[in-house]
Amino acid sequence: MxxxxxxxxxxxxxxxxxxxxxxxxxxxxxxxxxxxxxxxxxxxxxxxxxxxxxxxxxxxxxxxxxxxxxxxxxxxxxxxxxAKPKSVSFIRKKMDKQKLTSEEMHAIIEDIVDGNLTEVELTAFVTASYIYTMDSDEIEWMTRAMVKTGDQISFDVHPVMDHHSIGGVPGNKISLCIVPIIAAAGLLIPKTSSRAITGAGGSADLMEILCPVSFRADEIKKMTTKVGGCLVWGGATNIAPADDKIINVEYPLSIDPKSQLLASVMAKKFAVGADTMVLDIPCGNETKIPTVQEGRKLARDFMELGDRLGMKIECALTYGGTPLGRAIGGGVEVREAMVMLEKFEGPRSLLEKTIAISGMMLEMGGVAPKNEGAKMAVELVKSGKALQKFKEIIEVQGGDPKVTSDMVPIGDKVATVLSPQDGYVLEISNKRLVYMCRLAGAPHDKGVGVILHKKKGEYVKKGDGLFTLYADKEWKLDAAIKESLRNPIMMVEGMILEKIEVV
Amino acid sequence: MxxxxxxxxxxxxxxxxxxxxxxxxxxxxxxxxxxxxxxxxxxxxxxxxxxxxxxxxxxxxxxxxxxxxxxxxxxxxxxxxxAKPKSVSFIRKKMDKQKLTSEEMHAIIEDIVDGNLTEVELTAFVTASYIYTMDSDEIEWMTRAMVKTGDQISFDVHPVMDHHSIGGVPGNKISLCIVPIIAAAGLLIPKTSSRAITGAGGSADLMEILCPVSFRADEIKKMTTKVGGCLVWGGATNIAPADDKIINVEYPLSIDPKSQLLASVMAKKFAVGADTMVLDIPCGNETKIPTVQEGRKLARDFMELGDRLGMKIECALTYGGTPLGRAIGGGVEVREAMVMLEKFEGPRSLLEKTIAISGMMLEMGGVAPKNEGAKMAVELVKSGKALQKFKEIIEVQGGDPKVTSDMVPIGDKVATVLSPQDGYVLEISNKRLVYMCRLAGAPHDKGVGVILHKKKGEYVKKGDGLFTLYADKEWKLDAAIKESLRNPIMMVEGMILEKIEVV
Known part of the structure; x- marks a missing residue:
């Protein structure tokens, strides 16, 4: 026609x-x-x-x-x-609970990347994969297909280190400390990171306060070869591009299938040539992994997938039921990370987690003897070498290497919420905390962040500050504070949660 | 903002x-x-x-x-x-294999009709419903929700008759004969029908050759009250409008979930006020229901749903493994149906099925004594009353009541395919037959149709005509005939299916 x-x-x-x-x-x-x-x-x-x-x-x-x-x-x-793409019939197969072959999985992922599938077809694939899950073969094939359908980097020097946090913990700024520690030890660490989708700020959002984070795969290789490491936004590369397209369907359905989590994380690591990594799995209430049992299961799945891909993986189950450190979001979170590198000071939860994971990586990377990794990590920070390396990374990414923690901009609209009574802090809600930050403008407004004056188990007196919220815009600050009064972020002993009165 | x-x-x-x-x-x-x-x-x-x-x-x-x-x-x-519509969380519930409540189902269907859901959300619902299926409660609730979210008709006189064929059988023109027979007996039959989605022609496509078929619900009521029956296109009404939106997702995925089939058919019948119906379930190779066992199961499901809705339903399992009658598609199919009403002549498969189903309906409708329905149906045809009623229906829908079977236009581009050898006809492929008709332009080109000169089990001599294809356009006729030579519609004993030669 x-x-x-x-x-x-x-x-x-x-x-x-x-x-x-x-x-x-x-x-x-x-x-x-x-x-x-x-x-x-x-x-x-x-x-x-x-x-x-x-x-x-x-x-x-x-x-x-x-x-x-x-x-x-x-x-x-x-x-x-x-005719329709062949992959549509493979999607039908998955809907009918049949196992896909490696070639079929590749065809689906390739058609996702090439934009050959309609939204209906893509959603049917994601929904069926969510409902039936995938077995280890399918997850491996999906991972490999995601790698092959995007850009890849390889290095001549090995090992190539990486680390990843499953996420779900507000204030989890450790990448900003770990990357320079590992690079300062002479190891390569081409770290890609995500922006927050539903959180207060991903590592890429934080790093962007200090320097550009959007680079192509070949630029990542060049920078890593030059200074040993980088911390960039994975979304700007063409690495594992299927991932974003799949997430575009998962996000509106509020699903996060395990198969997709495994393939997504590992494809991005594999594609940048990483061969040795530590996976941080925060467990606890209001994280992605509620119990340690589930954390262990996930760790085994990651290690099996790593094995199939020829990657060495160790996992750290960490406590994620409460925010990490005292600073969450934007400028205040970056400051806390930098203070740790500048003076080896800061909240114990931040120092210990950073040193523990860095230590594991230094041992796996073969630069620290068994059980000596943590000690070496501390030395790299205390000697100023990690800070020096961080500045080199900032510079190679196009930022100002003379930046210090107190120069990092934070929002000039400020409000502090006070405790309504005496008592111990019983609970801090990760979800409400993040929601408040987002209402205040995070991650878009870089000045938005929270300083927690009290953490779980600490004693507070009536009228003491519980937390301070920083924002760039007055009206967003107001909306966020109002929400935090309606749905309190911190529970202080004896607080009335809700009043039900006789009308 | x-x-x-x-x-x-x-x-x-x-x-x-x-x-x-x-x-x-x-x-x-x-x-x-x-x-x-x-x-x-x-x-x-x-x-x-x-x-x-x-x-x-x-x-x-x-x-x-x-x-x-x-x-x-x-x-x-x-x-x-x-916020997202609440129904999105109910869809999530279904994805997590939880049973929906009546209110939740209603919310989903209402949001589908109102266009409040994205394609991703709608597809997730359809896919999850396909994978998990629905139980009897959910199917009833879905049916009621589909009825309530569209137009409804009710009649003061009862019973209100209806019939429906599950479909999948080429040449299944019986509605054109059954509706006038039932109306001629003084019963009401407000029949809505579909157009072919993947077939050669639905009843609405056929009826449209004789008169308009697009009417609103109130017009259907008016016409039925006036002449006792009508045969219109359901898609032009606002009856159970959720159905089309759901089919728009099912079609590209080539799925036809049973829950949706049940709800779709029954919602449309219930919404036009029908309380008594016969369901025709064609079983056999290349139909929607391959075996009689599955047909019985489906019949029970329909009868249970009818019971829940307060409708009296009987089912007829019919043989659908081969086309009904000798004329398939467009003008030739309408002619065959009209000849049956004009002279009570035609292929036995058509006469017997029409009379059997009409007879069941006449008995259920209380106008024929038990076991006398078929006899009464024959009399209604032989006396010319059914033909007279058919013309009244054509007239009330705006067509020419003076039409006779030989006046029905058929395509003037004609080709006959000859048998390559002597032998019995072993097989006629429903699917290939329909595919050929669609290549020839059906259902859009109303002149497209096939006359089968031989049916299963008949003997054919080399050079005898197997079938004749009529079309409106030469190039479409050519494409269709070529396809029928590549993939034969009829298998004659001893035919070579494929030659595999040494190159």
């Missing part, structure tokens, strides 16, 4: 066209089917149909397809029905 | 807006989240984000939302984050 091309300048994430229902009927295609659009080049695109906006005889071509087919408005193109 | 409104004249089937990623971050929303857009009116819309097509400070508003909020281009609107 010959149709007249019209540009529709909307991004849809795939090759897509829209034709009138009458033409679709004539052509024998329904919405969601594929057509070939032929001009000098030929593309295969998903069809949408309309009774209204595109008249018969015309074809609306969305941005991605328009840019690829290179026609001019009103040019006549040939449109023919085309 | 205040943004400047821009119209995006694309239909998306829901309230949707698109904003720049920077504004989305500032607002704290991600793609798939909801926002409130406030002007004089307030609407809640799904957010899409872009780095390119909408610049910061602006908001692109798609057609449905634009028409509802009634702003002018460049008007400033207030945009605030909003």
């Amino acid at each position: 010959k149709l007249r091309a019209q540009p529709y300048d909307i991004e849809v994430g795939r090759y897509e066209v829209i034709i009138n229902s009458a033409d679709a009927e004539e052509l024998g295609v329904l919405a969601g089917d594929r057509v070939q659009v032929k001009d000098k080049d030929t593309i295969t695109a998903v069809v949408e149909t309309t009774d209204a906006i595109v008249s018969p005889g015309k074809i609306g071509i969305y941005r991605e397809a328009w840019e690829s087919i290179k026609v001019v408005p009103d040019e006549v193109v040939e449109v023919l029905p085309a | 205040k943004l400047r409104a821009q119209p995006y004249d694309i239909e998306v089937g829901r309230y949707e807006v698109i904003i720049n990623s920077a504004d989305a971050e500032e607002l704290g929303v991600l793609a798939g989240d909801r926002v409130q857009v406030k002007d004089k009116d307030t609407i809640t819309a799904v957010v899409e984000t872009t780095d390119a097509i909408v610049s910061p400070g602006k908001i692109g508003i798609y057609r449905e939302a634009w028409e509802s909020i009634k702003v002018v281009p460049d008007e400033v609107v207030e945009v605030l984050p909003a």
Whole structure:
């Protein structure tokens, strides 16, 4: 069928066209089917149909397809029905609880990356994978497919170190300390990190306060080769690009399937050439992993997957039921991390976790003898070598190496919430804390952060400050503080949670 | 946040807006989240984000939302984050294998109808329902919700008859005969029917050759009250509108979950006020129900659901492994049905099935004594009363009541495929037959149809015609015939299926 091309300048994430229902009927295609659009080049695109906006005889071509087919408005193109990608039948297979082969998994991931699947098809895959889960083979194949369908780095020198935190713990700033410690010991550590999706700030959000974090894979290799390490945003690279597309479906459904967690983390590590890593699995109430038992199970799954990929993995189950350190989000969190490197000072939870994980990595990396890693990590900080390395990393990423912790900007809109009574702090809610930070503007407003004046188990007097919230904008600060009064972040002994009165 | 409104004249089937990623971050929303857009009116819309097509400070508003909020281009609107519909958490529940309540099911169906769900959310619901299936309670609740969220009809006179075929059998034209027989007996039969989605022609496609089939619910009631029956396209009404939206997701995934089949059929019958019906369940190879055992199971499920809804249902398991009658698709199929009413002549499979099902209905409707229904049906045809009623129905729907079978137009592009050898016809493939008809232009081109000269078990001589294909367009006829030579529709004894030669 010959149709007249019209540009529709909307991004849809795939090759897509829209034709009138009458033409679709004539052509024998329904919405969601594929057509070939032929001009000098030929593309295969998903069809949408309309009774209204595109008249018969015309074809609306969305941005991605328009840019690829290179026609001019009103040019006549040939449109023919085309088959669906084979991966759609593999998705059906997964929906019918059949195990996929390595080739089938690769085809699905490749079509996800290439934008060959509709939202319906992609969602069906994610939902079926969530419901049935995947076995170890499928997870390995998915990981390898995610690696192969994106950019990869390899280094001539080994080992290549990495670490990763499963997340869910507010204030978990340890990457900013661990990366320079490991690099200061002469090991390579090309660390990619995420931005917060639902948290107060990912390591990439924090690092961005000090220097740019968006780099290509080849730049990551160059920087790591030069100064030993880096701390960049994984999302700016083309490393394991399937991951973001899958997360775009998982996020609105509030699901986080384990198979996807495993594949996502390991694909990103494998793709940057890492061969030796420590995985931090925070367990506890209001984290992703509620119990130590589940943490152990997850650790085994990660280690098995690492084994299949030829990577050496050790895991650290850590306590994640309460924020790490006293500073959460933006500038205040960066300051706390830098003070640790500058003076080896700070909250014990931060110092101990950083040193413990760094120590494991130094031993695994072969630069510290067994049981001597932690001691070496402390020395690297105390000697100033880790701080020096951190500044080199900031500089190589394009930031100012002369920065000190007290120069890091924090929000100038400030409010402190006071304790309504005497008593011990019984509970700090991770979720409410993060929600308050987000209302205050995190992670977008870099000045947003919280300093906890009291932590779990500490005694507080009526009128003492419980926490101070910093923000960049007054109205966001107000909204966040109001929310924190409605749904308190800290429970002080004897506090009335809710008043139910007789009306 | 205040943004400047821009119209995006694309239909998306829901309230949707698109904003720049920077504004989305500032607002704290991600793609798939909801926002409130406030002007004089307030609407809640799904957010899409872009780095390119909408610049910061602006908001692109798609057609449905634009028409509802009634702003002018460049008007400033207030945009605030909003919560997801509650039904999204009920969908999550279903994904986690929990049973839904009646209220939760209603909320999901209502949000589907109102366009409050994104494609991701709707697909997750359909996929989870497919994987876990639904129990009898959930199916009943889904059916009731589908009825309540659309138009309904009720009649003062009872019983109100109906019948339905599960489908999958080419040439299943019986509705065109059954409706007038039942109405001629003085019973009400407000029959809605579907168009072919993947078949050669639904009853609505066939009836449309004789008269209009698109009517509102109140028109269906009026016509049925006037002449006793009608045969219209269900898709033009607002009866059980959730159904089409769900099918839009099922079709691209090639799934047809039983729960959805039950709810879809029964909601449409219940909504037109039907209280007494016969369900035709064709079983056999290449139908939707491969075995009689599965047919019985499905019959029980339908009868249980009918019971819950207060409807009297009987089921007829019929043989569907081969086409019904000799005419399949468009004009030729309508002719065969009309000849049956005009002269009580035609293929035995058509006559017997029509009379058997009509007989059951006449008995259930209380106008024929037990075991006398079939006899009465034959009399209604032989006396010309059924034909007379059919013409009244055609007239009330706006067609020409003077039409006779030989006046029904058929395609003037004709090709007959000959037998390559002597032998018995062993097999006729429903699927290949339908595929050929669709390649020839069915159901869009009304002249497309096939006459089978031989049926299963008949003897054919080399050079005898196996079937004749009629079409409206030469190039479509060619494509269809070529396909039928590559993948034969009929297997004649001794035919070589495939030649494998040494190269």
